[in-house]
Amino acid sequence: MDGERNESVTILNLVPRPVRISGEGNVPFDGTVRTRIDASLPSEGYRLTTGADGAVEIVGGDEAGVFWGRQTLRQLLGPDAFRQSAQPAKGELPHVVIEDAPRFRWRGFMLDVARHFTPKSGVLRYIDLLAAHKLNVLHLHLTDDQGWRIEIKRYPRLTEVGSSRRRTKLGWGEPDLWDDRPHGGFFTQDDLREIVAYAAERHITVVPEIDLPGHMQAAIAAYPELGNTDVLDTAALGVKTDWGVNPHVLNAGDATLLFFEGVLEEVLDLFPSRFVHIGGDECPKDEWKASPAAQARIRELGVGDEDGLQSWIVRHFDRWLAERGRRLVGWDEILEGGLAAGATVMSWRGRDGGVSAAEAGHDVVMCPMQEVYLDHRQSDHPDEPVAFGWTKTLADVYAFDAVPPELAGTAHADRVLGAQANMWTEQTENQQRIDYMVWPRLAAFAEAVWSPSEGRDFGGFERRMREEHYARLDAMGVDYRRPGGPLPYQQRPGIPGRPFTSPKYDES
C-alpha cells in the first residue's frame, strides 16, 4: 500500500517515503526498542513493527538497516525527537509495519569545504542531517585553488600557507566586489579521524577528495615547485581568491607524482573508505602546452598530447590506489583519454559521462549539475541570492532519477551505484547560507535515491514536508529556503549572480 494514498498511514509523513507501510490505528509506546539482524532482509533494509505491547521492534538486514529503522522511528516520534535536549518519549505510535530498503547503495552529499571552510562542528552537524535523511555518503571536497583543508604531516606548508586566502570574490563577474577579510581554516588529522568515526557510527562513509592535477593552486602556493615553473613564477601565485576554471595546474614530473603519493598515503591512513576521489576535472592544458618540461614528459611517456598526459596521471593514481586495495573515483573528465578498468566515474557535466562509463563497464555515481547541483538557484525569482546555474526547484530535484533514461531497463543500469547532490561553496560563506541552498532540496534528493521510483508523487512529498518535515528541519536548526522564497537576511542584493539560460541538456 502506498504511503501517499492510504488514509491510515498518511499521518506518518515519513521522508524519505518507505517502500511499504501497513496497519491502522495507534498503539502505546513505552520507549522499548528491540533490535535484531535478519540477514534475509536486504542490505540496509529494515522492518519496523510497533507492537500492541508498547514496544517497537526493528529488524535490520544488517546493522545499517537497524540504524535506518531507528531514523524512521525518530520521525514517528514527532519533530521534537530531532532536538538535542532529552525529550519525553511519545506515548503513542501508529500501529504499523514498515518494510523498507534503499533503492541505491550510494546516496551521497558532497560538501565543498575548500572554497569556504566549514568548521568541524558544522561537518558533524551535516553528518547528523544526512543520517536523519538516510543518506550514507559524505564526499568532502578537501582541496581546491582557494584553500587546502586537510593536515598533511609531511607537508606542513599545505595548511600553513594553503589554508588561508587573503580575500574573497563576491559573486560572479561584474561589478567586481570583494570581501577583503582573510578566510581560512583546516581539519587536523585528529579532526578527520573524529569526523570519519562519527560518520561511521551513523553508517555514513566519508569519501575524501584530493582534486588533481587542476584545482591545485593552494598547494602550488605552498610548494611552488609543484606548478609549471618553466612557464611562470609559481612562487608568486598565492592562494586563489576568485572563482572559475584556473589555468594554473600541477606539473607532471615524477617529484610531483611522488609528492601526491605522499599526500594520499596520509589520506588512506585517515579514511577507510574503499573509494578515494582524485578529482580530475577542469584541468586546462595551456600551461602544459607552453611547458618544455611537460612536452618532454609527453614524448617520454608516449602519451601523444596533453589529454594523454592527464589520462596517464589518472591511471597512475588509479593503479597506485588499486595496489592498496582502494578504488579511484573521479569526475567524468577522467573518461577522456582512456580510463583504468577499476575506476569509478562521477558524472557531473551531464548524464553522458555516466552513460558511456556504465556502458564501458565502469561503476558510476550520478551527480549531473543540471539536476542535483545545490549551489544552483532554487527559483527564477529575482530575490534568489547570488543566482547561479540552472533553476532547480524542489520539484525538479524530487523528479531526479539516478538511472539515466539511456540506461533504464538495460543491463548497464546496474553500474549506477547511486547518486549524490553536490554543494559548491563559492558563494556560501557560512552555515546559514549553505543551509539555504541545500534545504529543503536535499530532503527531495534523499527520497529520489532511497525510495522506489514507483509511487513518486511530488504533491504527496510537498504535503509531508508541510505537515511535518519542515518542522523536523526547524527542530534540527536548519535555515532552509522557505516555500515563499528567501527571508530578508537570506538575500544578497547587488552581488552578481550567473544564471545559466542554455538548455540543461542538449536535446539534439
Add this chain to the structure above:
Amino acid sequence: MDGERNESVTILNLVPRPVRISGEGNVPFDGTVRTRIDASLPSEGYRLTTGADGAVEIVGGDEAGVFWGRQTLRQLLGPDAFRQSAQPAKGELPHVVIEDAPRFRWRGFMLDVARHFTPKSGVLRYIDLLAAHKLNVLHLHLTDDQGWRIEIKRYPRLTEVGSSRRRTKLGWGEPDLWDDRPHGGFFTQDDLREIVAYAAERHITVVPEIDLPGHMQAAIAAYPELGNTDVLDTAALGVKTDWGVNPHVLNAGDATLLFFEGVLEEVLDLFPSRFVHIGGDECPKDEWKASPAAQARIRELGVGDEDGLQSWIVRHFDRWLAERGRRLVGWDEILEGGLAAGATVMSWRGRDGGVSAAEAGHDVVMCPMQEVYLDHRQSDHPDEPVAFGWTKTLADVYAFDAVPPELAGTAHADRVLGAQANMWTEQTENQQRIDYMVWPRLAAFAEAVWSPSEGRDFGGFERRMREEHYARLDAMGVDYRRPGGPLPYQQRPGIPGRPFTSPKYDES
C-alpha cells in the same frame, strides 16, 4: 597539596585547578563510574576518587557537583575524551582523591547574539564548552539595535523585521567599510526551550537579556510606535547597521511599558532562570529631552528629570519581575537614580558600580570591561584583528579577581555572586572569529571564578594549558588564539580597530 607543586599530580593538568589533589601512582580504569550525593559536601562541590578496583567514585554535594566531577574525570581521560565520536575508555588513571568546589556560584559567560547571530547549533556548542570549564551561567544578549533574536508570538514583527539588517559596518570609524550583505536570524521559542533544557542538563542556567530602554532600535524598526515619535520619524529608522551608543531609544509611555510586559511574559515562560536581565545601559537622554511626551511623563510621575525617568522604568520592571517570583539584573547604569531593593547589578563600566551596589546591599555580578570583556584585544601586536578596547592578555584575565579590592575582607564581599566574561560581537562575524576572541582567555577566566584565590600561579596555568588543555580545545574544535598570535586567516588587515589607551582604572 597544590596541583602546581606536587610532582605526582602535575600530570593531571586540570583546568580549572581543583581545590585539593592527593595521591600518587596510577590505577587501572575499567570505565565504571559510581556516583552519589552527600549533602555535607558544598553545593556544586564533589570528591572524585579513583579506586584500585578500576572504578571511579564521584560524590557530589548535589547533582551539579556530580556533574562537575564528571567534567574533571573527562579531563583525566585525555584530550580525545572531548571528541564527539565514541572513544575507548583510557585504561589507566592517576590514583588520586580530588576534592573540589567552586569559589563563586555565578560563573558566567555572556554571548551577544544580537550584533552577529550565532545559530542554535553554535549556542549549544558554547554550552558544551562552558560545561567543560565548569562555568554555570550563559547570559544571552538577545536584543539590540542591530538585531532582535527571540521570537515573541504576540509581536511577530520583532523577528519578521527586527531580525534582519541590510548591511554591517566593518570595524570602528574610518575608513568607512561595510559588508554589504544582509545579516540576520533568530531563535524560535522552541529553539530557546531546547537551549534552556540542553543547558539545564549540564547544570547551566541561561539568563535572558532584553536590553531596554536603550539599545532598542531593532524593536523600534519593527514597531515604530515604541520610539519617540514626537521627536523623529521612527518609521524611517530601520534596523541599525553600525555600532556605538545610539540616541534612538524607547518612549516611556504606558503602551510601551505594556508592550514590554508582554515581551517579558513570553520570556518568563521560556526561561526558568530566577534572574532576568533587562539591560538598562547606555540610554542617551537626548530624545527624551526633546520629546514633549517624555517631558510630560517626567512631570506626571514626578521623577524630576530624564535620569529619574529611566530609573522609574527600571523600578517598574523590577517590581513587575518580583511580583512573578523573578529578580531583575541590569547593567550598572541601573544604579543611577536609585535602585529597587531586590535588583542585582552587573558591574561593567569598572568595579565602582559593583562596590557601591554591594555596599548598598545589592547582589552584584562583576564583569568590569577593563578586565573581562573578551571583545577587547589580546595583545598589543599590530596583527591583532580589529584591535578594540584595552589589551587583556591571557595573564591579565587569569589575574582577575571577582571580589574588588575595595570589598575584599569586608562583609560586603558576600554580595559578590560571582563574575562573568562578556563577548560582544560587533566585529566577530562567525564562530571562528568568536572562538578567536574567547579562547583561551575563557579558560583563564574559568579558573579565576572556580578555583581558590590561594595558589593562583599563571606559570602553572600556562604549563597546564601547554601540556594538555590546548589539546582539549583542539579536540573540541575551538579556533583559539595561538600563543604566538593570530594565524593568517584570523587577521583582519585594513579593518579599523579602536584600541583604548586611557588607563583601565582611574587611579586618582
